Amino acid sequence: MAAAEYKATVLYAGDDFFIGTPPSGHAQLMDSKGDRHAAPTPLEMLLVSVAGCTAMDVQSILEKKRQDVTAYNVEITGTRAEDHPRKYTAFHVHHIVRGRNVSEKAVADAVELSDTKYCSVAATVRPTATITTSFEIISVL
Numbered sequence: 001m002a003a004a005e006y007k008a009t010v011l012y013a014g015d016d017f018f019i020g021t022p023p024s025g026h027a028q029l030m031d032s033k034g035d036r037h038a039a040p041t042p043l044e045m046l047l048v049s050v051a052g053c054t055a056m057d058v059q060s061i062l063e064k065k066r067q068d069v070t071a072y073n074v075e076i077t078g079t080r081a082e083d084h085p086r087k088y089t090a091f092h093v094h095h096i097v098r099g100r101n102v103s104e105k106a107v108a109d110a111v112e113l114s115d116t117k118y119c120s121v122a123a124t125v126r127p128t129a130t131i132t133t134s135f136e137i138i139s140v141l
Helices: 042-064 104-118 120-125
Strands: 009-014 017-021 028-031 068-080 088-100 130-139
Touching: 028 042, 042 068, 042 088, 042 104, 042 120, 088 104, 088 120, 104 120, 104 130
Parallel strands: 088 130
Antiparallel strands: 009 017, 017 028, 068 088
């Protein structure tokens, strides 16, 4: 079976802005002037990609485990090398789950499954960056 191939395009829009269009067709503005903060840089988008990939996995798994999750978010930090190309060398992914009677084992299992089996973005960056995870459960009435 042939490997799946995906195509994206990046268009220079002037003034150090670029428009990236992924296979889905939903364009994303990028800014190469990091100090302007008008749009994310590609490295900032990588942080969001790692967090987003695992968040989608964990949410889906918790739903299948019938956990009563009322809110869920992921915080991610990335550590970059000092020398160029200043790549990310480590990521820490922290899952924050709010809900009613949420099982610690269910969350731990969901995070573990995403981290080791399902998150393709994490699997892509893992050969060159360490990924650590943590979670907290906040009970609500």
